[in-house]
Amino acid sequence: MEEDRGIADPPLDSLLSRSGSKYGLVIYAAKRARQIDQYYIDLHEGSFYAxxxxxxxxxxxxxxxxxxxxEIAEDKLDLKSSAAE
Structure with missing residues (x-):
């Protein structure tokens, strides 16, 4: 049986240690969330690889x-590169 995740999973402390600032973390996560949403919209419409x-x-x-x-917690994304944009 899988254990329920908490309301803050992954823990915010571990995420903040990767980003350096709360503001940077929020902006980066929001941008990535919009990309994921758009991926599912594209997938539904039959448009791939966008x-x-x-x-x-x-x-x-x-x-x-x-x-x-x-994704951020598991180091699948590089937050440092987004700071330059």
Whole structure:
């Protein structure tokens, strides 16, 4: 039986240690969540390869922001490169 995840999973402290600032983390996660949303819209419309889908395993009820935070926590994304943009 799978254990329920908490409301802040992954823990915010671990995410902040990767980003350096709360503001940077929020902006980056929100941008990535929009990319994930657009990926699913494109997938539904039959348009492939326009956006990158989730880089971690996803449950049917996971929100895109949760997926983005898990990608950051699992080092699937590089936050340093987005700071220069």
């Amino acid at each position: 956006h990158v889908g989730p880089l971690v395993s996803v449950d049917a009820d996971d929100k895109s922001l949760t997926v983005a935070m898990r």
